[in-house]
Amino acid sequence: xxxxxxxxxxxxxxxxxxxxxxxxxxxxxxxxxxxxxxxxxxxxxxxxxxxxxxxxxxxxxxxxxxxxxxxxxxxxxxxxxxxxxxxxxxxxxxxxxxxxxxxxxxxxxxxxxxxxxxxxxxxxxxxxxxxxxxxxxxxxxxxxxxxxxxxxxxxxxxxxxxxxxxxxxxxxxxxxxxxxxxxxxxxxxxxxxxxxxxxxxxxxxxxxxxxxxxxxxxxxxxxxxxxxxxxxxxxxxxxxxxxxxxxxxxxxxxxxxxxxxxxxxxxxxxxxxxxxxxxxxxxxxxxxxxxxxxxxxxxxxxxxxxxxxxxxxxxxxxxxxxxxxxxxxxxxxxxxxxxxxxxxxxxxxxxxxxxxxxxxxxxxxxxxxxxxxxxxxxxxxxxxxxxxxxxxxxxxxxxxxxxxxxxxxxxxxxxxxxxxxxxxxxxxxxxxxxxxxxxxxxxxxxxxxxxxxxx
Numbered sequence: 001x002x003x004x005x006x007x008x009x010x011x012x013x014x015x016x017x018x019x020x021x022x023x024x025x026x027x028x029x030x031x032x033x034x035x036x037x038x039x040x041x042x043x044x045x046x047x048x049x050x051x052x053x054x055x056x057x058x059x060x061x062x063x064x065x066x067x068x069x070x071x072x073x074x075x076x077x078x079x080x081x082x083x084x085x086x087x088x089x090x091x092x093x094x095x096x097x098x099x100x101x102x103x104x105x106x107x108x109x110x111x112x113x114x115x116x117x118x119x120x121x122x123x124x125x126x127x128x129x130x131x132x133x134x135x136x137x138x139x140x141x142x143x144x145x146x147x148x149x150x151x152x153x154x155x156x157x158x159x160x161x162x163x164x165x166x167x168x169x170x171x172x173x174x175x176x177x178x179x180x181x182x183x184x185x186x187x188x189x190x191x192x193x194x195x196x197x198x199x200x201x202x203x204x205x206x207x208x209x210x211x212x213x214x215x216x217x218x219x220x221x222x223x224x225x226x227x228x229x230x231x232x233x234x235x236x237x238x239x240x241x242x243x244x245x246x247x248x249x250x251x252x253x254x255x256x257x258x259x260x261x262x263x264x265x266x267x268x269x270x271x272x273x274x275x276x277x278x279x280x281x282x283x284x285x286x287x288x289x290x291x292x293x294x295x296x297x298x299x300x301x302x303x304x305x306x307x308x309x310x311x312x313x314x315x316x317x318x319x320x321x322x323x324x325x326x327x328x329x330x331x332x333x334x335x336x337x338x339x340x341x342x343x344x345x346x347x348x349x350x351x352x353x354x355x356x357x358x359x360x361x362x363x364x365x366x367x368x369x370x371x372x373x374x375x376x377x378x379x380x381x382x383x384x385x386x387x388x389x390x391x392x393x394x395x396x397x398x399x400x401x402x403x404x405x406x407x408x409x410x411x412x413x414x415x416x417x418x419x420x421x422x423x424x425x426x427x428x429x430x431x432x433x434x435x436x437x438x439x440x441x442x443x444x445x446x447x448x449x450x451x452x453x454x455x
Contacts, residue, residue, distance in 0.1 A: 001444060004429040006363065009099055009108045009128075011092065014064070017049040019259040020210070020236040022187075022286045023111055023135055024054065028261075029188040030109075031060045034088035037356055037453040040429050042234040043074040044099050044108075046091035057261070061432065065094040084114055092118045100415045102387040103434040104422060107363060109133055109168070116159045117415040123412050125164040129366035132160055134169040135187070137283045140177055141304070145214070145281055166362060170284035171308035184364045186355045187286055191266045194293055195349050198270035199336055203253070204230035205326060206272035207292060211239035213283035216300075219319065221246045223276055226323035228252055229330060232272050234260060234287075270294055270336075274329045276322075278430050295339055296329045298322065313344040371420040378418050383437040386418065 010030060014024035031041045042061045047068050049055045055062055067088035092115050099105070107129035116132040124130075138144045138153045138191045139160065146153070160167050160178065168185035169175050175184045189195065205224065209215035217239075224231045230253040237258045247254040260268060275291035276298045282288075282305035291297045292314050299306050301316040314407045317325045333339050340346075373379075376391060391415050418436075425436035428444060436445050 004038050006039045006106045007103055007429045008041045009044045009105045010041050011044045011108055011110045013045040013112040014045045014049045015396050017055055019054045020050045025190045026187045028058050029190040033057055033188040033356055044095050046088050063095055063099045065091050080314055080420045081149045082147045083149050089114045089118050101410055104386055104419055105403050107131060113156050120162050120165045127368040127416055130165040131168045132165055135283055136365045140174055173307040174402055185359055185362060189352055193266045194290055202271055202273040202336060204232040204272050206232045206233045206275040210236045210286035211242040213234060216278040216280055219278040220276055223326060224252055225250050227326050245269045293345055296333050298326060369420050376417045376421050383439050383442050386434040
């Protein structure tokens with residue numbers, strides 16, 4: 001039976017657990033990186049994810065509430081300017097409680113802006129490390145263009161100043177612009193084969209992104225119309241028809257694909273000759289990062305987000321000269337070797353080698369509160385499975401049973417007690433359970449695990 005050194009709850013909205021989004025890709029790469037360093041990650045989400053195939057490809061436990069509140073009323077109220085969805089926040093709270101009813105966690109990584117408030121105000125911030133991760137430009141900068149109401153943006157930034165939480169962000173550039181001390185916690189690359197050379201034929205201008213204003217797809221269409229070069233597009237399912245409708249009218253060769261991952265994604269990127277990333281709104285730019293490893297990439301000049309990257313490894317343009325520069329790069333870099341010789345691939349390889357160490361340093365800098373009292377119920381146990389201990393507490397507390405008879409409500413103080421006393425034990429994390437033992441010879445067996453299925 002495999003055991004792990006740490007257990008992390010990765011809080012992420014179900015709507016972002018998709019292959020064509022940056023947060024979905026981050027979820028996948030983070031889980032894989034932590035697994036390779038013997039750290040167990042449980043995905044804690046607000047609803048059942050709609051893209052079940054993508055979620056299954058990650059293979060980690062996915063924890064969601066047994067019952068969920070709908071978001072229809074929220075969407076109807078805030079049709080033209082969005083804000084915190086309190087129904088989603090309640091769903092996340094219940095999902096966190098469900099996760100804690102079976103396992104103890106060393107850290108929560110908050111990837112959805114609403115989860116920062118939920119996780120950091122449950123009274124656990126001194127016993128579980130709370131890491132607020134900045135996926136939105138509006139969490140870092142004041143002058144941004146986004147769908148959120150003004151005070152919602154202000155509140156997002158204020159949340160990062162809460163006491164006893166850590167802030168993680170993708171780049172050194174973002175880090176220095178945050179108001180409080182923060183950590184540079186890079187997103188691991190999702191497809192490791194993008195860190196290897198490809199010397200085969202390359203063709204076309206690559207665009208990666210949804211058909212939405214911030215990604216600026218209209219300018220990509222304009223570039224293809226001016227250059228008449230082949231177009232290659234990685235987008236969402238909803239974007240396929242829009243790209244194909246526009247490109248089909250230009251009389252150019254094109255290839256538009258939706259939600260591709262794995263080897264297909266790697267081959268598609270590596271077979272492109274240059275890339276164009278005209279995005280005007282990014283908190284970082286993961287698609288750009290993947291593109292510029294393998295090929296020369298054009299971006300619009302004077303974009304704040306491009307400061308996240310080494311200026312030696314990309315090219316800038318404006319609307320007037322983009323066609324000229326794209327053609328020039330297309331001719332110069334017919335062979336991939338010429339791009340590799342400039343060092344972007346080597347630079348990315350060196351960066352990736354440091355990613356886990358930066359995350360691990362953040363984890364190790366957190367010291368949970370430790371109880372010195374021996375009066376806690378859990379302190380009387382020699383060997384106990386966390387889930388069984390919580391069940392025992394429920395059985396002794398009638399208020400822990402909901403009206404429908406399901407044992408769901410747990411008192412947060414019981415969780416605090418277990419977490420603040422765990423230093424007295426050897427903590428053993430398995431794929432599905434957490435064990436606490438004072439017996440140096442104890443090792444959980446398969447039959448003791450009573451494996452559970454998170455639905």
